[in-house]
Amino acid sequence: MNASSHPAPLTDAAIESLRARTPGVRTTVHFNHAGASLSSMDTLEAMRRQLWREAEMGPIEAGVAARDQAEQARILAAVLLNAQPAEIALTTGNSSGWGSTFAALGNWKAGDRILVARQEWGGNIAAMHIAAVRAGARIEAIPCDDSGMADPAALDAMIDERVRLISVTWLPANGGLINPAAAIGAVARRHGIPYFVDAAQAVGQLPIDVREVGCDVLTGVGRKALRGPRETGLLYIRQDFLPRLTPAWVDTHSAPLDDDGLPAMRTDAARFEPSERSYALRCGLANALREALDIGIDNVRARIDRNARALRALLADVPGVDVLDQGRERSGLVSFAVAGNAGSAVLRMLAEQGISISSNGPAYTPLDMRARGLADIARASVSYLTTDAEIDRLVEAIRRLAR
Known part of the structure; x- marks a missing residue:
């Protein structure tokens, strides 16, 4: 299996087959795939089998029995990202991966600069404030171009010897914009500046080649486009960059004691993994990754783009609705406002009709x-599982709210 293979395009019949293996589509009209998507029966069954094995054998013994199966998550993640397995850590989520590597960068000093895309995730900014700004470092936003995305040329003009990190959220949480991650990576590489990419929304939705992106660190999560379980995540660390990162804490897995009683730090990305882990969740993540690769990320991207375009076009024709998405290339996250209604109110009213969306406030993308x-804002996020009938039902419900 490899990410460069070319599975058959997703036809309507193929989508119906995938939906038939997804219990959630029978009970909800789901437009919150960017929050957490709907897992397949096979992913759920992979977790159930491991939990039952733990009940029968004991959790420790069952973990040993499932080790090879769970380790497939690391191998498949490496295929997905065009990385080496040793460059992949399996985490409990996007924020845990991003935060642990940021904390491992070392001490900050007054005058240090961190350059971020204006759409940076609020949790990342919080971590920067606590660790860096407290020491006198500054967070500065990269100017946007006329489409709203981070401008690589403007970034290049900002660089000086005080810049210690460039950080970009690739697909922002508050809308469909896609930032030019590879173009920004080219600037970072040219100046030799560490480059972090928050790919929480991108992993499983866009084809990703970490070599092309040019990042030192990239984080992702299982529960979104990959349709994996919650509390699972992926952390890519470029092998040559790993020696620059000292974890804030270690244990017997990440730094086992040697014969002299001294900690021997792991030389792979698993130095950012704890000894305690859920094998059931890892088995579920491995299955979700396998399904994504079997479907083909190019196919996923094409179908999501098709569905998002259709939804944006229909919403744009509804009086009283403003589609808020920016960027030249867009993702499956569709942000909008309904006149006279807060996004949180739209969420509640749609939930009463069995339709799930999300709403975002400034805490998500404050800058x-x-x-x-x-x-x-209100946010409806599509999947390759989304059907035209579901899009029509959502738009009609919003049309009634907007009257």
């Missing part, structure tokens, strides 16, 4: 929301 004067 961008403030710059654009946005207080509260």
Whole structure:
């Protein structure tokens, strides 16, 4: 199996077959795939089998029995990202991976600069404030171009010897914009500056080649486009960059004691993994990764783009609805506002009709929301599983709200 293979395109019949193996589509009209998507029966069964094995054998013994199966998650993640398995750590989520590697960068000093895309995830900014800004470092937003995405040329003009990190959220949480991750990576490489990419929304939705992106660190999560279980995540660390990172804490897995009683730090990305892990979740993640690769990420991207375009076009024709997405290339996250209704109110009213969306406030993407004067938006995110009938039902419900 490899990410460069070319599975057959996703036809309507193929989508129906996938939906038949997805219990959630029978009970909800789901437009919150960017929050957490709907797992397949096979992913759920992989976790159930491991939990039952733990009940029968004991959790420790069952973990030993499932080790090879669970380790497939690392191998398949490496295929997905065009990385080496030794460059992949399996984490409990996007924030845990991003935060642990940021904390491992070392001490910050007054005058250090961190350059971020304006759409940076609020959790990343919080970590930067606590560890870096407290020491006198500064967070500065990369200017946007006329489409709203981070401008690589403007970034290049900002670089000086005080810049210690460039960080970009590839697909922001508050809309469909896609930042130019590879073009920004080229700037970072040219100047020799560490480059972190938050790919929480991108992993499983876009084809990703970490060599082309040019990042030192990339983080992802299982529960979104990959349709894996919650509390699973992927952390890529470029092998040559790993020696620059000292974890804030270690244990018997990440730094076992040698014969002299001294910690021997692992030389692979698993130095960022704890000894305690859920084998059931890893078995579920491995299955979700296998399904994504079997479907083909190019096919996933094409179908999501098709569904998102259709939804944006229909919403744009509804009086009283403003589609808020920016960027030249867009993702499956569709942000909008309904006149006279806060995004959180739209979420509640749609939930009463069995339709799931999300709403975002400034805490998610504070720099961008403030710059654009946005207080509260509604967000409908599609999957390759999304059907035209579901899109029509969502738009009709919003049309009634907007009257």
